[in-house]
Amino acid sequence: QVQLQESGPGLLKPSETLSLTCTVSGDSISGTNYYWGWIRQTPGKGLEWIGIIHYSGSTYYNPSLKSRVTISVDTSMNHFSLKVNSLTASDTAMYYCARHDLEIRFWGQGTLVTVSS
Amino acid sequence: QSVLTQPPSASGPPGQRVTISCSGSRSNIGTNTVHWYQQVPGTAPKLLIFSNIKRPSGVPDRISGSKSDTSASLAISGLQSEDEADYYCAAWDDSLNGLVFGGGTKLTVL
Numbered sequence: 001q002v003q004l005q006e007s008g009p010g011l012l013k014p015s016e017t018l019s020l021t022c023t024v025s026g027d028s029i030s031g032t033n034y035y036w037g038w039i040r041q042t043p044g045k046g047l048e049w050i051g052i053i054h055y056s057g058s059t060y061y062n063p064s065l066k067s068r069v070t071i072s073v074d075t076s077m078n079h080f081s082l083k084v085n086s087l088t089a090s091d092t093a094m095y096y097c098a099r100h101d102l103e104i105r106f107w108g109q110g111t112l113v114t115v116s117s
Numbered sequence: 118q119s120v121l122t123q124p125p126s127a128s129g130p131p132g133q134r135v136t137i138s139c140s141g142s143r144s145n146i147g148t149n150t151v152h153w154y155q156q157v158p159g160t161a162p163k164l165l166i167f168s169n170i171k172r173p174s175g176v177p178d179r180i181s182g183s184k185s186d187t188s189a190s191l192a193i194s195g196l197q198s199e200d201e202a203d204y205y206c207a208a209w210d211d212s213l214n215g216l217v218f219g220g221g222t223k224l225t226v227l
Contacts, residue, residue: 046119046205046218046219046220046221047154047162047205047207047218047221048218049207049215049216049217049218051215052216060214060215061215062213062215063213063214063215096161096162100216101167102149102150102167102168102209103150103152103164103167103168103207104152104154104162104164104207105164105167105173107161107162107163108161109160109161110161
């Protein structure tokens with residue numbers, strides 16, 4: 001069974017950079033043709049797709065976030081990462097990592113990130 | 118403002134059939150497959166329907182999906198209290214080159 005687990009700081013200040021890592025077990029990031037990605041959900045609101053990466057390095061990003069977001073992959077550690085810079089309070093959200101086909105079958109449990117001074 | 122449009126709420130008594138609509142455009146639903154997710158508050162979303170109409174193993178057949186042109190629908194028959202959750206549609210958008218979600222529909226079992 002594929003499992004994903006997010007890790008990273010829960011509290012950051014405005015203008016700082018968010019760094020999250022998603023560790024994958026039960027599957028090899030480089031052994032399959034899936035994409036691996038990030039989705040976030042602001043408190044009480046809907047889902048927002050952030051972007052995805054293939055182990056080859058190919059990426060797709062949400063145009064509204066593209067200027068501030070970088071997704072990278074480390075196949076040796078079987079994990080992938082998200083960086084969001086120039087944080088504001090509107091980046092406060094639950095961040096989920098996921099395995100991405102056309103649909104998303106496997107999700108991490110999510111990690112809450114709060115941006116506050 | 119979400120790219121895909123869903124009603125904010127839906128409801129029905131136990132045993133009834135409820136449908137949730139999802140409206141998009143040619144660049145997303147009109148061209149690509151639709152998937153649906155169920156999210157119980159405090160948990161990660163769960164895949165309910167993929168490729169417009171297919172159910173992952175474990176999803177009961179009282180849950181079904183359909184698609185026509187630039188719209189899709191999720192139907193839940195024989196409503197049960199455990200169906201109370203938020204429901205999201207999603208599809209790849211060829212113009213944005215990314216995945217887009219609906220704003221979500223909160224389903225209440227009366």
